[in-house]
Amino acid sequence: MFGNLSLLELQQYWYVIVSLLGSILVFLFFVQGGQTFIFKIGKSEAERTIIVNSLGRKWEFTFTTLVTFGGAFFASFPLFYATSFGGAYWVWMAILFAFVIQAVSYEFRTKASNFLGQRTYENFLFINGLLGTFLVGVAVATFFSGSRFSLNEMNNVIWATGAHGLEAALNPFNLSLGLTVFFLARVLGLLYFMKTIDNRNIIDRSRKALKNNALPFVVFFLIFAVWLMLRKGFAVNPNTAEVFMEPYKYLHNLLAMPAVMVMFLAGVLAVLGGIALGLLRYGGNGIWFAGPGTILVVFSLFMLAGFNNTAFYPSAYDLQSSLTIQNSSSSHYTLVAMSWVSLFIPFVLAYIIFAWRALNKKKIDEKEMQEEHHVY
Amino acid sequence: MRSGPITCWNNLLIPEQMLESIDMSLVDWSRGQFALTAMFHWIFVPLTLGLSFIVAFMHTIYVRTGDEEWKQTTKFWMKLFGINFAIGVATGIILEFEFGTNWSNYSWFVGDIFGAPLAIEGILAFFLESTFIAVMFFGWNKVSKRFHLLASWLTAFGASLSAVWILVANAWMQHPVGTVFNPETARNEMISFWDVIFSEVAVNKFLHTISSSFLLASIFVIGVSAWFLLRKREVLFARRSTVIASVFGVITAIATIVTGDSSARIVAREQPMKFAAMEALYEGQTHAPLVAIGAVRTDTSSSSYSREDFIFKIEIPNALSYMVFLTPSGFVPGISDLVFGNEEEGYISYEERIERGAVAIQTLKDLKKAKDRGDEQSYNTLREKFNDPVWLDQYYQHFGFGYYKGRELKELIPNVKLSFYSFHVMVILGGHFLIFTIVALWLSLKNRWGNHRWLLWVALLTLPMPWIASQAGWVVAELGRQPWVVYELMPTIAAVTRLKPVAVQITFWIFLLTFTLLFIAEIRIMLSQIKKGPGGK
Numbered sequence: 001m002f003g004n005l006s007l008l009e010l011q012q013y014w015y016v017i018v019s020l021l022g023s024i025l026v027f028l029f030f031v032q033g034g035q036t037f038i039f040k041i042g043k044s045e046a047e048r049t050i051i052v053n054s055l056g057r058k059w060e061f062t063f064t065t066l067v068t069f070g071g072a073f074f075a076s077f078p079l080f081y082a083t084s085f086g087g088a089y090w091v092w093m094a095i096l097f098a099f100v101i102q103a104v105s106y107e108f109r110t111k112a113s114n115f116l117g118q119r120t121y122e123n124f125l126f127i128n129g130l131l132g133t134f135l136v137g138v139a140v141a142t143f144f145s146g147s148r149f150s151l152n153e154m155n156n157v158i159w160a161t162g163a164h165g166l167e168a169a170l171n172p173f174n175l176s177l178g179l180t181v182f183f184l185a186r187v188l189g190l191l192y193f194m195k196t197i198d199n200r201n202i203i204d205r206s207r208k209a210l211k212n213n214a215l216p217f218v219v220f221f222l223i224f225a226v227w228l229m230l231r232k233g234f235a236v237n238p239n240t241a242e243v244f245m246e247p248y249k250y251l252h253n254l255l256a257m258p259a260v261m262v263m264f265l266a267g268v269l270a271v272l273g274g275i276a277l278g279l280l281r282y283g284g285n286g287i288w289f290a291g292p293g294t295i296l297v298v299f300s301l302f303m304l305a306g307f308n309n310t311a312f313y314p315s316a317y318d319l320q321s322s323l324t325i326q327n328s329s330s331s332h333y334t335l336v337a338m339s340w341v342s343l344f345i346p347f348v349l350a351y352i353i354f355a356w357r358a359l360n361k362k363k364i365d366e367k368e369m370q371e372e373h374h375v376y
Numbered sequence: 377m378r379s380g381p382i383t384c385w386n387n388l389l390i391p392e393q394m395l396e397s398i399d400m401s402l403v404d405w406s407r408g409q410f411a412l413t414a415m416f417h418w419i420f421v422p423l424t425l426g427l428s429f430i431v432a433f434m435h436t437i438y439v440r441t442g443d444e445e446w447k448q449t450t451k452f453w454m455k456l457f458g459i460n461f462a463i464g465v466a467t468g469i470i471l472e473f474e475f476g477t478n479w480s481n482y483s484w485f486v487g488d489i490f491g492a493p494l495a496i497e498g499i500l501a502f503f504l505e506s507t508f509i510a511v512m513f514f515g516w517n518k519v520s521k522r523f524h525l526l527a528s529w530l531t532a533f534g535a536s537l538s539a540v541w542i543l544v545a546n547a548w549m550q551h552p553v554g555t556v557f558n559p560e561t562a563r564n565e566m567i568s569f570w571d572v573i574f575s576e577v578a579v580n581k582f583l584h585t586i587s588s589s590f591l592l593a594s595i596f597v598i599g600v601s602a603w604f605l606l607r608k609r610e611v612l613f614a615r616r617s618t619v620i621a622s623v624f625g626v627i628t629a630i631a632t633i634v635t636g637d638s639s640a641r642i643v644a645r646e647q648p649m650k651f652a653a654m655e656a657l658y659e660g661q662t663h664a665p666l667v668a669i670g671a672v673r674t675d676t677s678s679s680s681y682s683r684e685d686f687i688f689k690i691e692i693p694n695a696l697s698y699m700v701f702l703t704p705s706g707f708v709p710g711i712s713d714l715v716f717g718n719e720e721e722g723y724i725s726y727e728e729r730i731e732r733g734a735v736a737i738q739t740l741k742d743l744k745k746a747k748d749r750g751d752e753q754s755y756n757t758l759r760e761k762f763n764d765p766v767w768l769d770q771y772y773q774h775f776g777f778g779y780y781k782g783r784e785l786k787e788l789i790p791n792v793k794l795s796f797y798s799f800h801v802m803v804i805l806g807g808h809f810l811i812f813t814i815v816a817l818w819l820s821l822k823n824r825w826g827n828h829r830w831l832l833w834v835a836l837l838t839l840p841m842p843w844i845a846s847q848a849g850w851v852v853a854e855l856g857r858q859p860w861v862v863y864e865l866m867p868t869i870a871a872v873t874r875l876k877p878v879a880v881q882i883t884f885w886i887f888l889l890t891f892t893l894l895f896i897a898e899i900r901i902m903l904s905q906i907k908k909g910p911g912g913k
Binding site (some may be wrong): 118 | 403447451455458461462463465466467468469470472473475476477478479480481483484487489490491492493495496497498499500502503504506507508509510511513514515516517518519523527557561562565566567569580873874875876879883886890891894896897898900903904905908
């Protein structure tokens with residue numbers, strides 16, 4: 001089945017899978033967004049416990065998706081992995097650090113003799129929510145704005161700035177996506193609370209916070225989206241593989257791929273609809289619109305970055321070092337082998353959904369926190 | 377400019393250009409950072425691997441008997457499992473990222489092989505583990521008893537499955553098989569997935585690692601239970617836990633020793649330099665004795681490289697030859713045979729291998745030049761060499777040695793002292809574990825475990841030892857592999873990301889500080905949970 005596909009088709013298949021993982025990851029950042037509200041919405045110890053536990057049952061999905069996103073990118077586009085991780089060293093290290101401190105915090109938070117104290121672990125969760133979302137947004141923005149690297153004739157990455165990736169966080173365009181992701185994660189976190197928690201105070205405060213966070217989200221998203229449509233992009237000449245700057249490249253891509261345009265617009269509407277639902281009605285189904293909407297929007301952004309003869313990890317410093325789907329991938333054989341494994345993905349998704357529903361049948365409330373044996 | 381799909385020229389590291397400019401302190405700090413992360417990670421992983429199965433056994437007994445005491449027992453060990461799991465996850469993610477951040481040249485070189493197992497690990501194993509671990513912890517009152525039990529088993533299998541793929545990747549670095557060098561991309565590309573995952577090295581490495589991890593968890597459970605017995609607390613719980621753990625322990629101790637033995641044989645065949653270092657064997661011989669216990673001293677006077685000499689040693693005659701070849705007349709090469717060659721036994725000297733490796737590297741450079749010139753004829757002639765099995769055997773096989781042209785031969789020898797001691801500590805402790813678990817099982821079955829307080833003290837003192845053995849095993853495997861990241865193909869110095877050493881130093885200290893704090897927290901939480909016992913909440 002997969003063996004008959006051409007190398008290019010396999011490369012595209014894997015770019016789609018990696019993009020899908022990336023989009024699901026951004027949706028699952030509701031955990032990170034929610035973590036930034038532990039203090040703001042949890043006014044009492046009992047409320048904070050409810051919030052942490054509602055997120056604590058899901059944090060591993062986000063974490064595992066991040067790890068798998070990295071692993072799948074490594075597997076399918078090793079040159080991207082080598083170039084970006086080795087080059088933008090500080091950005092990835094900072095992201096990494098933000099996730100290291102998250103992994104222990106749920107389990108250790110309320111345990112006796114936890115050495116650093118409950119507050120420290122709650123702060124770790126806050127830092128994770130802040131840095132993790134913002135920096136991933138900044139890193140993904142470089143797919144459009146480019147980085148400053150060159151590959152020597154042996155394709156070893158040479159980063160042109162001593163800041164090794166930190167410079168990306170000072171670029172206003174990258175900042176706009178970083179802040180968009182941060183506020184989006186917060187919005188999703190709030191909608192998640194409304195869906196899963198049964199506590200009047202938490203819900204009321206969540207709705208109020210939703211108003212305050214939806215606005216900056218929409219503003220930063222508009223800045224990013226308009227800027228993206230207007231900016232020059234990194235185009236690839238399909239005949240010579242030469243990379244050149246094309247005005248309105250990403251707008252052209254959007255128009256050239258109507259399916260992506262439909263996904264993008266549908267996604268935007270769904271996110272906005274989800275927010276509106278959260279603001280207008282007491283019930284908590286906003287997440288069911290905003291979540292899938294997020295996946296659609298992020299997925300279409302990845303499509304804009306990599307398809308239609310576009311360099312997905314461009315170098316603004318040395319155009320011809322830019323990475324494309326074609327020049328950075330694994331071999332035909334490896335992509336075929338991996339593609340067989342990818343057939344398990346629907347099965348994996350099915351059991352995740354099954355397990356998720358089994359644990360979320362009932363909303364979390366204070367009573368459960370007192371009765372449950374395993375409480376974070 | 378590049379043309380066509382994947383015509384990247386990567387990692388065509390040319391010795392005189394690349395390696396002279398490489399800052400050795402960068403290599404050392406990068407290695408130090410990876411070793412730090414890996415060793416911290418490996419404190420938690422083996423316990424997670426083994427304890428998950430022990431918990432699943434106990435959970436099964438509870439579901440079958442409905443005995444509340446078994447439920448408490450299951451929950452107690454499950455709680456310790458959870459604490460340990462969290463910190464294993466925290467240290468694990470760094471390893472994955474560090475391949476890219478600190479070993480980017482390596483990531484490209486091996487990406488075509490290494491990436492696939494890693495992706496499979498993510499898709500198949502990590503999600504299995506992380507999904508069902510949530511059901512396992514929160515499912516007591518939320519899902520059916522049978523589904524809950526299934527979740528415990530799936531968590532255990534998911535954990536072990538995670539270990540398969542990363543060990544396959546490691547095995548490939550030790551013994552690269554199932555791949556062919558593509559001069560177009562200047563990297564190794566996979567031609568047989570099955571050869572990669574079912575290579576003898578990979579299968580053996582997995583079995584040895586997994587069985588020794590199960591053994592480690594068994595000894596942990598016996599040790600913690602012994603503490604309760606010493607204090608005469610929770611006696612039923614402690615005895616039951618000991619029975620389960622000692623059954624598991626005896627089986628896995630035997631498996632560890634059997635797979636360790638075959639592992640040594642494979643190393644001797646595939647990585648003779650590592651094997652010679654493990655035994656500090658300088659002069660090869662037939663009827664080679666096995667050094668059971670010894671102390672080595674560095675002797676710098678006798679040759680072009682420093683040698684280790686024994687201050688004292690206790691040898692088992694013929695044992696080393698027998699271990700490797702199953703016959704005492706087998707010739708075991710020493711470090712000198714490998715470095716200076718031994719025609720009689722068919723070992724080519726390193727000097728010769730360096731020359732041949734340099735020829736392979738030069739061929740690759742010429743190939744690239746021909747391509748750049750558009751000289752199709754010379755290009756095709758050179759390209760053909762990389763398909764010629766004779767040429768590959770004569771020259772490409774020594775590719776990695778070419779990087780050492782003009783460098784000192786001693787750089788090609790791993791740290792002998794460290795390899796020797798680590799290997800012997802591991803083997804001696806392995807023997808102790810077998811005897812210990814047999815005694816524990818025997819007395820448990822006779823219902824006499826706990827009658828001898830000194831034995832409980834032995835159990836308590838044995839508790840940390842499998843960690844020492846397990847870490848020592850990895851030191852042998854990974855330091856003994858030096859100076860290669862991919863055995864005899866890619867040296868460590870060529871694999872490292874070109875960063876400023878100070879950048880790596882900063883992250884090294886940040887990680888060391890973070891890990892240390894989290895480790896202290898983990899130990900304290902563990903101890904306080906243990907003190908509370910199965911009854912406490």
